[in-house]
Amino acid sequence: MLLDGLVIPLDPKSYRERHFSGHISGGQLSLPPEEMMLPDPVAVEITVARANNDQWRISGTLVYKGQYVCSRCLESFGREQNSPIDRLFCVGSDPARNHKVRSLEDDQTFLPSGELAIQDLVREELLLDLPMIPVCSDDCCGLCPQCGCNRNHERCQCEDNTREGPFSRLKEMKLS
Ligand SMILES: [Zn+2]
Ligand SMILES: [Zn+2]
Structure with missing residues (x-):
């Protein structure tokens, strides 16, 4: 199933937990091509579950092949990645904007609209996965x-x- 353009509603009235399984085309993700290319679609397996009140947990995995440029020999190389996702989302606007201090365990993303575009989620996760210094092989x-x-x-x-x-x-x- 192609998940391109999917928007996940975080609405407690419609469900408590939902599973999404499918693929996202690399072209939909507008990744910086000089840092990473995706020759194939990204395989997405995620569960969206209501944690409490307005909080939702999204967990699962992304499996994809990233194409990078080696920082030592400048040749392009591909690498299979299997990347776990575990994120907290909160429906509403960020209350910390009105406070000076924000606690560290408050690691959640606020969604005023209550809707999560799946390609935004996948793009963020792939960018977090980017190798700091891509190297085609340890002994390049x-x-x-x-x-x-x-x-x-x-x-x-x-x-x-x-x-x-x-x-x-x-x-x-x-x-x-
Ligand atoms: Zn030489
Ligand atoms: Zn190399």
Whole structure:
């Protein structure tokens, strides 16, 4: 089931708990393309449940494949992500706007309209998931700072000239 454009009403009169399962197209999410692309739709499994009064809990998972640019070698790479969601929403306007201090456990999002657009929820979660420094692999060798070649695929000469190892010493000894 395609969930694009779905708006979830947080209305205690219509239900206590509802489950949503389906997909959201990446194009609907307007993510920053330089940070992340989505080659496939995001699989969404969420339960919307009334917690108390005007409070609703949304829990579940997002499964997707993010396409990122490696910060070391600048090549694009894909990674499967399985990201849990657990969020509290409160219908109404934020009372903390009138107070100076806000408690930390008050980690909930206020929705004056009482309606939650599913792509807003998914977009926020994916942005929170973004790797700070995307790296294609822990042992990515990156680009050579001198000639710019990708050291995962080729070996340039710059490396040998700068490296101080036992063999460079040997070479020098033979020459003298
Ligand atoms: Zn890399
Ligand atoms: Zn080089």
